[in-house]
Amino acid sequence: MQPRPLEPSEPVVLALIDAVTAWQGALDQTLRASGLNYSQWLLLRAIRQGAFKRGLPLTGPMPLEAAQSETLLDELRRDGWIEYTATVAPRIAEGATARVQRTAQALSALHSVSVAAFNSQERAALGSLLDRMKSTLDGHTSRQVRAVSEAPRQERHSQHTQHTQALPCPGLPPVAHRPSSCPSLATRF
Numbered sequence: 414m415q416p417r418p419l420e421p422s423e424p425v426v427l428a429l430i431d432a433v434t435a436w437q438g439a440l441d442q443t444l445r446a447s448g449l450n451y452s453q454w455l456l457l458r459a460i461r462q463g464a465f466k467r468g469l470p471l472t473g474p475m476p477l478e479a480a481q482s483e484t485l486l487d488e489l490r491r492d493g494w495i496e497y498t499a500t501v502a503p504r505i506a507e508g509a510t511a512r513v514q515r516t517a518q519a520l521s522a523l524h525s526v527s528v529a530a531f532n533s534q535e536r537a538a539l540g541s542l543l544d545r546m547k548s549t550l551d552g553h554t555s556r557q558v559r560a561v562s563e564a565p566r567q568e569r570h571s572q573h574t575q576h577t578q579a580l581p582c583p584g585l586p587p588v589a590h591r592p593s594s595c596p597s598l599a600t601r602f
Contacts, residue, residue, distance in 0.1 A: 439523055440520070440523065443516075443519050443520060443523050444516070444520075446519070447512065447515070447519065448492060449494075449516065451475065452475065452477060452481070452485055453485055453488065453489055453494075454520075455473060455474065455475055455477065456471065456477065456482060456485045456489065457494060457495070457505070457513060457516075459471055459473070460503050460504065461505055461513060465503065466502075467479075467482070467483075467486075467502065467503070470482070489503075490503075493506055493508060493509055494506060494509045494513070495509070
């Protein structure tokens with residue numbers, strides 16, 4: 414038996430939304446105390462880890478386009494977090510190393526506090542459930558992307574089919590259970 418889909422007002426969905434909203438607020442507040450926003454932190458972290466290449470998008474939890482990265486680089490250099498030149502790759506400024514370390518520790522403490530109320534078994538169960546949810550959502554996203562990319566191809570096929578048939582189907586576009594040659598019920602009455 415297939416479980417029924419959750420409505421947006423389901424307690425589970427509402428609890429997840431509230432948890433993510435609270436987490437985002439705590440993260441923003443922690444970063445703001447350091448003088449950063451989330452995008453800047455992601456870029457700083459990538460620079461610190463050696464994972465950032467100028468001119469390329471930064472992938473990760475929040476992808477950053479190359480142009481956006483350049484703007485953030487200018488902001489971070491202006492605020493003394495990083496240093497770079499046209500020939501030298503961005504790196505953490507010598508005077509900002511301790512600030513970056515304190516920010517990383519503050520975020521680590523935030524991570525610890527966010528799951529401190531759970532014992533190790535509950536953490537493992539929560540992690541497993543969230544992984545399953547992420548996998549399901551990733552599958553949904555890939556199906557949506559595939560559907561959007563296939564829509565123009567289906568539309569071309571539908572237009573070709575309509576031009577070659579004597580009775581085009583007015584009304585709704587064709588769907589899997591109704592061939593495009595069958596008129597809808599609305600047009601019959």
